[in-house]
Structure formats: structure tokens, C-alpha cells
Amino acid sequence: MQRPVVNELLSTATQPLIKPSANAKTILVVGAGVAGLSTAWALLDRGFKVKIAALDFPSRDAKRITSHISGALWEYPPAVCGHHGGGSANSDDARRSMISYHFYHNMSQDPVDAKQFGVKMRRTVFFFKEPVLSVPAQVEKRANIRASGVIGFEHPPADHTGRNELLREFDVPKEYVDAYALSSPVIDTDSALMSMLKLVRIKGAEIIHLDQPISFLPLVDGKPMTLGPSQDAKAFADGKHLCAQYDVDAVVNATGLGSKNSVGDKEVYGLRGAVIRLDNDGKKFHQLQEALVVSATEPDPRKETRFIFIVPRNDNTAILGGFAKPLPKDSKEEHYEVEHEEIINLRERCNHFMRGAHDLNGIHNGEMNSGYPLAQGTRPGRAEVCLERNGRLIHNFGHAGSGWSLSIGCALEAVGHVQDACGM
Numbered sequence: 001m002q003r004p005v006v007n008e009l010l011s012t013a014t015q016p017l018i019k020p021s022a023n024a025k026t027i028l029v030v031g032a033g034v035a036g037l038s039t040a041w042a043l044l045d046r047g048f049k050v051k052i053a054a055l056d057f058p059s060r061d062a063k064r065i066t067s068h069i070s071g072a073l074w075e076y077p078p079a080v081c082g083h084h085g086g087g088s089a090n091s092d093d094a095r096r097s098m099i100s101y102h103f104y105h106n107m108s109q110d111p112v113d114a115k116q117f118g119v120k121m122r123r124t125v126f127f128f129k130e131p132v133l134s135v136p137a138q139v140e141k142r143a144n145i146r147a148s149g150v151i152g153f154e155h156p157p158a159d160h161t162g163r164n165e166l167l168r169e170f171d172v173p174k175e176y177v178d179a180y181a182l183s184s185p186v187i188d189t190d191s192a193l194m195s196m197l198k199l200v201r202i203k204g205a206e207i208i209h210l211d212q213p214i215s216f217l218p219l220v221d222g223k224p225m226t227l228g229p230s231q232d233a234k235a236f237a238d239g240k241h242l243c244a245q246y247d248v249d250a251v252v253n254a255t256g257l258g259s260k261n262s263v264g265d266k267e268v269y270g271l272r273g274a275v276i277r278l279d280n281d282g283k284k285f286h287q288l289q290e291a292l293v294v295s296a297t298e299p300d301p302r303k304e305t306r307f308i309f310i311v312p313r314n315d316n317t318a319i320l321g322g323f324a325k326p327l328p329k330d331s332k333e334e335h336y337e338v339e340h341e342e343i344i345n346l347r348e349r350c351n352h353f354m355r356g357a358h359d360l361n362g363i364h365n366g367e368m369n370s371g372y373p374l375a376q377g378t379r380p381g382r383a384e385v386c387l388e389r390n391g392r393l394i395h396n397f398g399h400a401g402s403g404w405s406l407s408i409g410c411a412l413e414a415v416g417h418v419q420d421a422c423g424m
Contacts, residue, residue: 006106007099009412010045012113014202018047025049025422028246030214030262031254032057033067034189034403035396037196038411039252044203046415051246052200053208058193065193066256069377071275071321072187072404073124073291073311074101076145080295080307081273081324081379081401093385093402096409098148103408104185105151117195118188118314123152124291125166127308127353128178145182152183170292172353186291187404188314208246216242216253216263216393233264238391239421250392250421252414256380259397268398270327271381274336275309276347277369280318284367288312294353296324306345308353317369320350324401326381336376343374379403385410389417 005011025048029040032054040050056065077093108119132138132155146153156164158178166179201207216237220226239251259265280288289312296305309321323346327333336343368374382398387410389395394417399406 006110006113007103007408009415010042010103010408012107012110012116012199014199016047016203017045020047020049020204025249025418025424026051026247027250027252027418028053028242028248029252029254030054030216031252031256031258031397032197033065033254033256034070034193034196034407035067035256035399035410036252036254037193037200038407039254039396039414040200040205041196041203042408042411042415043252043418044200044205046419048418049204050200051206051208051248053210053214053246055210055213057207057209058197060190060194064375064377066377066379067193067403068189069273069275069375070189070379070401070403071309071311071319072189072192072313073122073293073309074104074185074187074405075293075402076141076148076150077402077405079401079405080293080309081271081305081322090384092387093406094144094148096385096406096413097402099409099412100405100407101148101150101185104187108185116191118191120186120188120314121151121183122186122289122291122312123181124184124293125170125179125181127167127170127172127176127292127294129175129294129297130177132178132180142180150182150184152181154182155180171355173355176294184291186311186313189404191314213255213258213262214242215261216251232266234266234395235390237263237393239393240391243392250394250418252394252396252418254396256397256399257378259380259386259395263395265382265386265398267382267384268386269329269381270331270333271379271400272325272327272334272376273322273379273401274343274346274374274376275322276320276343276350277313277372277375278318278320278367279316279369280312280314281316287315288318292353306349308349310350310354319375320346322346324379324381327378333378336374338368338374387413387417389421392421394418394421 242251292310294308296307304325306323312318381400386395386398396414
């Protein structure tokens, strides 16, 4: 049975929307996170042949990739972690996020696709310690959200006590003085990534398992060229040698944080984070249905930010976050255990916030998922997404904490760059 088209350029049907011709262009996509798989999907449905190369692919059994670990709550930019876009939304990211919003909303309306890809629309409530209309940046974001076309936006007025009905409904601590809500897609990343990988393979993508990272820099005597510290390595990377090596017409770099080495990007940096996973089956506490969020304040890309991020991933799991910790250059990733100071602090923040809300008494006792209590990873932080073309090489990386929110918009934009690279 032909699956429905979830927008005019992407389909969950097993056959590409546009069947590749005998002389169709072949594209190499490097990276198999949400950016790489979304781009491969979009290319396949536009009639391209696709090869996907990666060190790690999505798996339910092996080590989870960064896109697995993401909170995957759609957010209007900037993201709550405060490490993207300098604290305000630019028009490119706003457009990309809304394309993704409508894509996931449409997917959620089809029972088969919604279950297969783990997509559900949920009421999402944002809480603030200052009145929204007293903070210029929040005034702007609120206006942009209202005008964007999101579903279910509500910002109730305060009553005679100074609190609105959302604050009363969730009984949050008195330091929170304002709140608004909207309907947002939440993606179960385990289901979505596995389904995306399966779909692109069925649509015809060739899978290439790498045993070492690919370098996008030109080769000199068979080795990636060496550049001085003042030279912009990314400017020299044009994809020519990879086109020859893999017999393709263009290359997409979706390697995320790997772009720091693979293409010499000086702006991308590691952004360490973790989320606690709770059993959300209603047995240990009242089942969470809404997503509850408090954004990071005074974001600074050089400093760690902390925020509150309580999201029902599905009917069995809820996640608690979070923090975003920039990693110093060449530093090793810090591994967190459940009793690490950072994780204890995270749990205490969420516990304080949730006191009284929905009678979630179980959360105070750290009722974590016994098999997978803590998910952690390193996001590709960057002041702005790198979505650009140099010759036959197209970059799509640096989404920080907004990978899922920007995924489809960025993928479709990347297809346009590929068409330019191929002279179409």
C-alpha cells in the first residue's frame, strides 16, 4: 500500500517520489545521524541515487549516536540550551524549523507513520521567572511564535494574584511568574532513526560502513593537505577527491562534531549533555502527558548552561534535562554516572520544579529506567548552522541542540545546494 506523502517533497512510501533515471546523479552523504538520514531521504525522493557512509549507524543494540540521545522536542529557535544563534532566532533557522514542524505534525496525523516513526504532538509549556512581556527578547520570540503557524498557542493573562492559569495548573514554585504553551512534535528518536534508516535503504540508498573518519580536505601525496593555523581549511575542501574515490557527483558533509577534524571547521565545538530517563508507564507516578520547559538564561557559548526539560518521549519513557557544557579544545569527553555531581544537580532542579505538579512523587525518589537510566552525548555546537556549498561539497552540520527541530528544513535546503553542485 502506498504510504501518504507527508509533504510535497518527502514521502514515507517505499518508492522514491521521483524514480531515478538511468543517468541520475549519485550523491555521497557522510554521516548517519538525523541530519545525514534526512538529507539522504530528501535526495532519494528527488530522484537522486544515494550512498550513505558513516562510522556509526543507528542501532538499538550498539552504542547510541548523538541523534539518539537528543531530547527531540521541537522548539522554535533559539533552543532552550542557549548555545545556538546568539540568543535570538535568525530568519533561516525560523524557516527551517517551521518546515520541520509541519512535516512532523503531518506525520503525527497518520496513525501508521506516527507509530512507526515515534512522532506525537504534545502540549508544551514554557515557564519564565520574569513576565514575558517585560523582556525584549521574549517579546520578540513570543510574537514570532504566534505568527509562525504553530498549533495551540496560549498565553493566558495573569489573575488578581499575578499568576496565570498555566502556573496554577502545574503548581510550579512561586519563582515562576509567567508561562505560555503550544503544541509541539515530540520524536521518539529510537523509533525515528531506525525507521529512517530502514526507509532510505528500501528507497535505494547504498550503505557504506567506514572503519576510519573521512577527510574532506584535498589530498597531497595521498594524505589530507596540511594547512597553517591562519588558513581556513574549510575553504579548501571542495569534494573533488571524494567524488572520484566514491564515484559520485557531489558529497554532503553531515558529520556533526566530526567536522572539526574532517573539514577543519574552527567554529564547531563539543557541547556535552545528558538526560535522565524515567519510566513513564503510570506505575511509579502519574503519567506525564505534557512537556515542561524552562530555558537557559543569559546564554554564553563559552559557558555551561542549565535548563529544565521534562518531556514524555513516549507512553513508556520520559526524559529529564538538562545542561549544555562546552568542551575545551582537544579535551576528552566526560563520562557521567548516575551519582555524578552534574546528574544529581539536574535531578534536584527537576525535583524542585515538579513539586506538586501532577503529584509526581515518584520523581523525587529518582525512579529511573533500570535498563537505560542515563543518556549522554556531545552535540555539535556552533554559533550558526553551517549549511553551504563549496564546489561539489555541501555542508549540513552544527545544529547544536536543534538537530531534530531543524532537520527537515535543513535537508531540503541541502538538496537545493546539491542541485546547484550538479548543474541542475
